[in-house]
Amino acid sequence: MKKIVSVTVNGVLHELAIEPRRTLLELLREDLGLTGTKKGCGIGDCGTCTVLLDGVATFSCLTLAIQADGCSVETVEGLAEDGKLNRLQQAFVDHGAIQCGFCSPGMLMTATELLRRSDNPNEQDIRRAISGNLCRCTGYQKIVEAIKAASEDTS
Ligand code: FES
Ligand code: FES
Numbered sequence: 001m002k003k004i005v006s007v008t009v010n011g012v013l014h015e016l017a018i019e020p021r022r023t024l025l026e027l028l029r030e031d032l033g034l035t036g037t038k039k040g041c042g043i044g045d046c047g048t049c050t051v052l053l054d055g056v057a058t059f060s061c062l063t064l065a066i067q068a069d070g071c072s073v074e075t076v077e078g079l080a081e082d083g084k085l086n087r088l089q090q091a092f093v094d095h096g097a098i099q100c101g102f103c104s105p106g107m108l109m110t111a112t113e114l115l116r117r118s119d120n121p122n123e124q125d126i127r128r129a130i131s132g133n134l135c136r137c138t139g140y141q142k143i144v145e146a147i148k149a150a151s152e153d154t155s
Contacts (some may be wrong), residue, residue, distance in 0.1 A: 001020075002017040002018055002019055002020075003017070003018060003019075003020055003029065003066050003069075004016070004017055004018075004094060005018050005027070005065055005066055005068065005069045006069060006070060007016075007027070007065075007068045007070075007071055007072075007073055008071070008072045008073065009028070009032060009034065009071065009072075009073045009074075009075065009078075010034075010073070010074060010077055010078030011073060011078065011082075013043030014032065015107045016031055016065075017044055018031070018065045018066065018089070020066050020093065021064070022064070022065050022085050023044075023060060023061055023062070023063060023064060023065060023070050024051070024053075024058075024060040024061075024063040024064065024065050024068050024073070025039055025049045025053075025060035025063075026065065027068070028051070028060060028075060029063040029075070034077050034103045036075055036076040036077045036147065037049055037050075037051055037060060037076065037105055037106075038073050038102055038103075038105055038106065038132070038140065039061060039103075040102070040103075041061070041116055042061045042093060043061070043062075044059050044061065044062045045134070046103075046106075046133070046134045047059065047103070047106045047107075047110065047130075047132045047134060047135075048102060048105065048106045048133070049061040049106060050106035050107075050109045050110050050132075050133065051073055051074060051075050051109055052073065052074040052075075052109055052112065052113060053068060053071055053072075053073055054071050055074075055113065055116070056113065057109060057110045057113040059132075072110070074108060074109070075105070075109070076104075076105035076108055079108060079112065086149070087150050087153045087155070088108060088111055088112060088115065088146075088150040089108060090150075091146040091147070091149045091150040091153065092104065092107075092108065092143070092146045094146070094148035094149070095142050095143075095145045095149060096138075096142045097138060097142040097143040097145070097146035098138075099137035099138050100136075100137050103133060103134060103135040103136070103137075104134075106133050107130060107135070107143055109131050110129055110130055110132070111126075111129070111130065111147045111150070113129075114130075114147070115130040115147070115150060115151055117152075120151060120152075121147070121148070122153055123144055126144050126147045126148060127140070130143065130144075130147075
């Protein structure tokens with residue numbers, strides 16, 4: 001039997017009737033059409049599905065949609081400011097931290113959480129924060145540099 005879920009996604013309140021077995025990732029991608037959040041493994045191994053759930057980086061593939069009832073969710077679609085890439089997104093572009101881009105939405109959300117709780121993370125802090133986000137392309141160095149640069153960008 002479907003349950004009513006009220007969830008605020010990128011500042012917009014949605015009320016949906018949803019089967020209790022469905023995941024937050026499915027709600028975002030299939031019900032709301034927010035396909036920026038990716039499904040890689042679907043079992044908590046890769047981090048491509050990372051969103052912020054009440055500000056905390058969370059694997060949406062392991063989270064039931066009904067667990068998000070009453071919560072605020074932020075996805076990669078909510079990062080841009082006034083139609084422009086925010087400083088973290090721009091740093092990923094400037095530092096070549098994106099190749100195929102499949103990991104990027106999850107990386108960006110994990111890094112967003114890190115930069116909110118730490119003004120000046122060092123390389124170890126950054127590597128630890130993104131340790132749950134796999135990237136098959138970049139070798140991570142450019143991603144670490146981009147996050148560091150964003151943390152130092154006060155413009
Ligand atoms: S799709 Fe969620 S951790 Fe891989
Ligand atoms: S850029 Fe391809 S998986 Fe990270």
